[in-house]
Amino acid sequence: MRTPGPQSDIVITSRVRLARNLTSHPFPGWARKEDRAIIMDVIKPALEDLSEMKDSFSEEMTKLSAIEKQVLVERHLISREHAAKGPGCATVMNRNQTISVMINEEDHLRMQAIRPGLQLSSAYQSLDRIDTSLEETLPFAFDHQYGYLTACPTNLGTGMRASAMLHLPGLVLSEQINQTIQGANKIGLAVRGLYGEGTEALANLFQISNQNTLGSKEEEIIEHLDRVISQLIENEKNARLKMLEDKPTAIQDQVGRAYAVLKFAHIISSKEALTHLSMIRLGCDLGFVPEEQRETINVLLTEIQPAHLQISAKRKLSPDERDILRADIIRSSLNGLTAPDFSTILTERDDDDE
């Protein structure tokens, strides 16, 4: 995920997932352990044989360590629920981690495509091709009225959930975010925090996704979501402009403090780090911090999470040790970062004063 995608100042990633089940066995939550093992033994090789999944990472959940599973969660490649699964459950993903498949999560198959920036349609197309290849060998449960049959009726129809991760500091700082979330809910979209359902909106990051899966074509759902996201991007940009106009000093203060803390802290919690990284990212978007730092920030957003820190330390770390290592990693990553340059605002403010 190193090349930035379209609209990547505000849209971090686009994801699409499809839920599928086989006709032959009960859904994972109701299946016996033996059934789950049979399902996994049918689906796993079918996936591994796909040209898209050549040289894939393919492992049963029981063979992964707790930290490895947590790393996959932190990279949004599997769900927290799937990380807790035992025998008969597996994860298959391609080398560059743009396609990942959970076997026997809530459904027999949960396939996901992830892309940088706003690229929902391209993410869906790549997943659609995999789905079409798989249906040649796997008998998917389908009904003409209900569409793809899923364990939970909320996923019926297309079995598709499309979502984008948006960075919305402008709407948060200008206190328009709750209104925005309510508005999205009214038109059938869900807005959640960084790690999906029931999680806090850390780092001003929000996931927006379709709620309804039945009654619209896949392309229609994506088109609708694309339109709403474009509108949100506009709103976010306007909120930023307005803040620059109304409270330029407050923004300088936020970005300046973020720079100071991240550059000089030796102990930093995940939450504090995420908050400040969000502000440096905003600083990039507003031209106070060099553009190329945005990708460093994106990488840090992932790398400073608990399991990633422990992988980099190659050992289990206590929360206190993690806070120290996190600060070390941030300081060394931001080594080349010079103090934010606010000259553009200052000039404007001088003009205002005259």
Place this chain on the structure above:
Amino acid sequence: MNSGDSIPLTFRLESMNCDVCQTEKASVFFSQMADGKLQKVNLCKGCADEKGVTDPTGFALADMLEGMGQETTPEAEFAPDELICGSCGFSQTDFKKTGRFGCAECYHVFDEGFEGLLEAMHKHTQHTGKTPASFPDLPAAPESIDPEALMEESPLDELSELKQALSKSVEDEDYEEAARLRDAISQLESQIGDS
């Protein structure tokens, strides 16, 4: 509930012998609540015909059970009148508890009142998106299906048609047809599994 009502509930796939003659393979399965207990009867086609099971209205499971000692304690919370999926054993209570179904077949077993739930959930009740290539665009309306004649078609098409016919025959309370279709589905599924 009236203990004489027989509810044809389960069409299980495992093989077991007829409770009456003890020799033939059972192909018709019945469960019902009587005196707060779950009773199950498994019959072969011959005995089912003989006992008039093909005409469920004239058939009382309680009479059938007399002297046969077929009584089992209800498993967990088994409410009277409760619908159970014949394919996976999932009950309506399970659905209320978890909000999820047990298997694909559950959608046909528990479809009464389901549209209302879907409307509240999705605003729509008809799928318009992608359809797997193996499914014909329009669902066939099979009156009676001869499994032999269907062997020329794709086994998956055939399986879905048989399953639809099975749901319909259960709705119509045509249990003899349902038992026959269930056997055909079971046979076809094992063929698909082998290939």
